[in-house]
Structure formats: C-alpha cells, structure tokens
Amino acid sequence: MTFSLATLPDSTDALKGIIVQLQAEFAAQTAELRAGFDKEYTILLEQIRLLRAQLYGRKSEKVIPADGPVPLSLFDMPEPAGLEPAPPEIKVGEYTRKKRGRKALPEHLPRIEVIHDIPEDEKVCACGCMLSRIGEEVSEQLDIIPAKIQVIRHIRPKYACRNCEGVEDESGKTVKIAPVHAQIIPKSIVSPSLLASILTGKFIDHTPFYRQEKQFLRLGVEISRTSMCNWAMQAASACMPLLELLHQQGVAGFLLNIDETPLQVLDEPGRSPTSKSYMWLFRGGGPEKPVVIYEYNSSRGGDVARKFLRDFQGFVQTDGYSGYDFLDLLEGIIHLGCWAHARRKFTDVTKAMGKDHTPGAADEALLYIGRLYRLEREAKQKKLSTEEVYRMRQEEAKPILEDFKKWLAQQAGLTPPKGLLGKAISYALRQWDRLIGYLKDGRLTMDNNLAENGIRPF
Numbered sequence: 082m083t084f085s086l087a088t089l090p091d092s093t094d095a096l097k098g099i100i101v102q103l104q105a106e107f108a109a110q111t112a113e114l115r116a117g118f119d120k121e122y123t124i125l126l127e128q129i130r131l132l133r134a135q136l137y138g139r140k141s142e143k144v145i146p147a148d149g150p151v152p153l154s155l156f157d158m159p160e161p162a163g164l165e166p167a168p169p170e171i172k173v174g175e176y177t178r179k180k181r182g183r184k185a186l187p188e189h190l191p192r193i194e195v196i197h198d199i200p201e202d203e204k205v206c207a208c209g210c211m212l213s214r215i216g217e218e219v220s221e222q223l224d225i226i227p228a229k230i231q232v233i234r235h236i237r238p239k240y241a242c243r244n245c246e247g248v249e250d251e252s253g254k255t256v257k258i259a260p261v262h263a264q265i266i267p268k269s270i271v272s273p274s275l276l277a278s279i280l281t282g283k284f285i286d287h288t289p290f291y292r293q294e295k296q297f298l299r300l301g302v303e304i305s306r307t308s309m310c311n312w313a314m315q316a317a318s319a320c321m322p323l324l325e326l327l328h329q330q331g332v333a334g335f336l337l338n339i340d341e342t343p344l345q346v347l348d349e350p351g352r353s354p355t356s357k358s359y360m361w362l363f364r365g366g367g368p369e370k371p372v373v374i375y376e377y378n379s380s381r382g383g384d385v386a387r388k389f390l391r392d393f394q395g396f397v398q399t400d401g402y403s404g405y406d407f408l409d410l411l412e413g414i415i416h417l418g419c420w421a422h423a424r425r426k427f428t429d430v431t432k433a434m435g436k437d438h439t440p441g442a443a444d445e446a447l448l449y450i451g452r453l454y455r456l457e458r459e460a461k462q463k464k465l466s467t468e469e470v471y472r473m474r475q476e477e478a479k480p481i482l483e484d485f486k487k488w489l490a491q492q493a494g495l496t497p498p499k500g501l502l503g504k505a506i507s508y509a510l511r512q513w514d515r516l517i518g519y520l521k522d523g524r525l526t527m528d529n530n531l532a533e534n535g536i537r538p539f
Contacts, residue, residue: 331365418515470523
C-alpha cells in the first residue's frame with residue numbers, strides 16, 4: 082500500500098486505521114518470510130548433517146532395531162564391582178562351542194617332506210641299546226615359489242633336397258619349414274602366459290602398468306609400460322569375437338541388470354582430462370552362468386543401454402536414473418526398480434537427523450522396507466523354490482507393499498517436497514510400478530545390487 086501527502090486524510094481516526102492496517106500487513110509478511118526462512122533453514126540443516134554423515138559417519142545402511150544390541154562407547158567403561166548391586170543370575174542353556182584355531186591347509190596342494198632328525202650318535206641310549214622310532218610330530222608351513230622369467234625358443238627346422246634342389250617338387254618349394262605357430266599378437270615377444278599375467282594384474286588385481294614395470298625389473302627383465310599398454314589394446318582387439326559371443330549369451334537370459342559409474346580418462350583424444358566419462362555394466366545370462374560385460378562410453382545417455390539391448394525380451398533392472406525411462410516404452414521389456422536405492426534415500430534422512438533423533442516417518446518407512454527384505458532373506462535361508470518364492474511374495478510381501486503405498490501417499494501430503502524426506506517419498510511413489518515388478522517372477526531380486534557389486538571395483 083502506497084500513499085501520497087495529497088491523498089492522506091486529515092482525520093486522526095482515519096490515519097490510525099491506516100497505521101493499524103499497515104501493521105497487520107507487515108506482520109503477515111513477516112510471518113510468511115519467517116515461515117519460508119524456517120523451511121529453508123531446515124532443508125539446509127538436513128543437507129549439512131547428511132554431508133557430515135557421508136564424510137565421517139557409518140557407511141553401512143543396515144538398520145539397528147531399537148531393542149537391538151547397542152555398542153559400548155569408547156569411554157563408557159564398566160564401573161568397578163561393588164558400586165552397584167549385582168544383576169540377577171541368568172542361566173543360559175548349553176551350546177556347542179565352535180572349534181577355533183588355524184584352518185588345515187588344502188589337501189590338493191603338493192607336499193614336500195623335510196625330515197629334521199637327531200644326529201646318529203644321539204640315537205644310542207645310555208644303556209648302550211639303539212633307540213627305536215616310536216612316532217613323529219608333523220607341522221606344515223605354506224610355501225610359495227616366486228615368479229620366474231624364462232625364454233621360450235621356437236625352433237623351426239628347414240628342409241631342402243641336396244640332390245635336385247627342389248626342382249622335382251610339384252609344389253615348387255625349394256625349402257620346407259613348419260608354419261609359424263598361432264599367436265594372439267603376431268611377431269611379438271609376449272607369450273600367452275605373460276600376456277595373461279599382465280592383464281590379470283591390471284584388470285583383476287588393479288596393478289598399474291608402471292608398477293608391473295618395476296616388478297619385472299626386480300625379476301631381471303625390462304618391459305616398458307608402453308609395450309604392456311600396446312599389448313593390452315591388441316589383446317582387446319583379438320578378443321572382440323569372444324566379446325560378441327558373451328553379448329549374445331548375456332541377452333539370451335530372462336533378466337538384465339544395468340548400472341553405470343563415472344570414470345575419468347586423463348588422455349583421451351578431443352576431450353579435456355577433467356571430462357566425465359562412464360563405465361557401463363551389463364549383467365545377464367543364466368543364474369548358473371552369469372555374464373558380466375563392461376562397456377566404456379563418454380556418454381551417460383540411454384542410447385548406450387538401448388544399443389546393448391538390441392532385440393532383448395524380458396526383465397531389465399536399473400536404478401531410478403532418468404536415462405532408463407525409455408525402457409518403459411519398449412515392447413516386450415518389463416522395467417524393474419531397485420529397492421536398495423529407495424531405502425538409501427530414507428536412510429539419508431535418518432543420517433541427516435543424527436543418531437540420537439526421535440524415530441519419525443523415515444524410520445517407519447525403513448521398517449516397511451526391512452520387512453520386505455526379511456521375507457527375502459528367510460526364503461533364501463529356507464532354500465525355497467522359484468514357485469514357492471512367488472507364492473510367498475503374493476501372500477506376504479504384496480499386503481506389506483499395499484500398506485506401504487497407502488502410508489506413502491498419506492505422508493506425501495504432510496511433508497515438504499524439497500526436504501530429504503519429501504524427496505525420498507516422491508522417489509518411492511514415482512518408481513512404485515517398477516519397485517513392485519519383482520513380484521511377477523520368483524527368480525527376480527528386489528534390488529540391483531548384482532550390478533552394483535560388479536561395478537564397485539571402478
């Protein structure tokens with residue numbers, strides 16, 4: 082409201098009314114601003130607590146029940162006896178104690194016997210008789226033979242006729258020699274075993290080429306990291322047919338798990354060293370012989386997954402990343418969600434509230450999800466068949482899910498959408514059709530952890 086001196090009334094009562102009106106408007110605006118400030122303050126405080134928990138807090142997402150065991154604090158030492166009355170005696174039933182001690186060494190390992198005997202002159206008793214062997218004590222040590230470098234000389238004898246010098250040979254060959262043996266990398270000094278050792282060290286044991294270069298120097302041979310890098314690229318090219326066979330096997334199953342993780346490439350043509358690239362993981366095939374394929378790409382777009390799928394028909398399980406939304410539109414594909422991601426968002430809420438927080442909506446949501454995981458764990462312990470798992474989910478898990486969805490819908494109207502709890506509820510409701518997809522088949526799992534575990538080394 083604005084006024085000018087020319088339009089202000091001369092009456093004192095009218096001026097007082099204007100002042101009262103302005104005060105009311107000011108109070109309303111102040112209350113509105115404070116409400117917005119409090120809401121923003123709460124959201125920022127949640128984010129700060131969550132960041133602190135991610136940096137310094139417990140990484141595990143396991144929920145400890147309120148009546149569960151509480152670990153003793155570092156300085157909460159037990160009080161000396163006598164200060165408090167002794168607790169009542171509790172009798173515990175008998176149990177079989179597990180055998181402790183060192184595990185026996187594997188029987189399939191070769192044994193080399195080393196006999197540590199006493200000298201011959203000590204085998205004579207004081208009475209003059211020879212001592213008799215009455216037994217022995219045996220102890221075992223695990224030994225290792227260090228890596229040994231050797232050179233394989235491939236010798237191909239040459240043959241020629243000294244009589245006619247090859248003139249009578251119908252093939253026209255003057256000199257005969259065995260063909261060059263097949264090699265993964267032709268005209269290279271690297272043998273198959275050396276190449277396998279280098280690639281295993283790099284991609285399985287995560288030993289960089291420059292460290293392997295130093296290891297070879299200690300063994301008395303010089304192999305540059307440049308040579309190892311070139312061998313790795315040539316071996317990858319030679320394995321492309323095998324990769325295609327693995328791809329065919331992977332998409333032949335009923336389920337594909339897909340995940341991706343950021344990856345930085347320091348020296349890539351046409352791109353900055355700080356550019357973000359991605360390592361994609363596709364896990365498919367049968368449950369007995371799963372196929373895991375890693376695929377590098379500079380993009381996180383859904384086209385990478387679309388290209389891999391080709392004509393795949395079945396279930397595809399992913400997280401809630403929007404790049405996978407196209408899966409919902411493909412015919413013959415059922416898109417599954419990941420309960421581990423939904424649970425993690427509610428876990429973040431509890432972390433942001435601190436370990437001594439009063440149980441609230443996020444804790445209740447975790448109880449719902451925990452009941453679902455408990456059913457899966459019990460089914461695994463009982464070794465239920467696929468059909469039995471399916472029936473268990475329909476009879477026990479489905480009612481829990483129906484109650485959980487009603488609870489989420491009710492909480493959505495009571496929770497600020499920009500807060501951590503609001504985002505967790507919104508994520509669960511938005512992903513709901515995908516999250517309950519595991520009910521359709523007893524072979525499916527609740528989450529995408531199979532893919533996450535495979536991609537974790539990166």
